[in-house]
Amino acid sequence: MRKPLVVALTALAIAGAGAAPAVAAPERGDSAAPAIQAVNFAGTVALSNCSGSVVRMPDSEDHDPALVLTNGHCLETGFPGPGQVVVDRASNRSFGLLNSAGTRVGTLRANKIVYGTMTDTDAAIYQLTRTYAQIRSTYGINALTLNDTRPAAGTAISVVSGYWKRIYNCSIDGFAHRLKEGGWTWKDSVRYTSSCNTIGGTSGSPVVDQATGKVVAVNNTGNEDGQSCTVNNPCEVDESGNVTVRQGINYAQQTYQFPACFGIGNKLDLSADGCVLPKP
Secondary structure: OOOOHHHHHHHHHHHOOOOOOOOOOOOOOOOOOOOOOOOOOOOEEEOOOOEEEEEEOOOOOOOOEEEEEEOHHHOOOOOOOOOOEEEEEEOOOEEEEEOOOOOEEEEEEEEEEEEEEOOEOOEEEEEEEEEHHHHHHHHOOOOEEEOOOOOOOOOEEEEEEOOOOEEEEEEEEEEEEEEEEOOEEEEEEEEEOOOOOOOOOOOOOEEEEOOOOOEEEEEEEEOOOOOOOEOOEOEEEOOOOOEEOOOOOEEEEEOOOOHHHEOHHHOEOOOOOOOOOOOO
């Protein structure tokens, strides 16, 4: 799980687990990747310890309260335990909103954590005090749209970090049937090609399909030291239980499952048809 160094050390002192992430290094292009579309920072946000983005569901309306997507392990309440799901919890967390150039143009504020978990996936959704229309009127910035279909291997993607104001370009190398890190297990995780050498602070970054501009995943972790299934060293487990360790390779959690769980007015409905997100 990727966090800035200071935050990671604080988490170690509190939780007694984890390891400090690597220092920043320049991103590298993927020479084998298709031509890169105009992915930029507009709609991304910087959290106190992570990255994120203002997102909308395919059916969201302009007058709906806006949502922010990040990782479950980025919640201000701490890491949700295995099996824990946080729903409808009050929050006044702030987010620094970036424009296309990566300049911070304003501050958005949450009024609640709509959903957060580190079970099956590593994702959190905040509800903001402003609507999409209000954000666009004030800042001229539109939300990113969550794709409601599963991405394919080989898709050219950009991981856009509002925390570091950096964009990593690569492709989806494939998918991990199960990704295990410490006590947590995630399903059907996206594995990047090596060019997306994400670092601490990129947690929660939107993973954008370069062809459509839609969000297909949320960046969350990578194997730093070559250890197997430990914190900051996730391992892949296939359908037969075989374990594979890929040092230096990074991962994200797919987000196509979220639209089915949100209805009119961006209301969370975990009992809706087609909603497969873990429930409390």
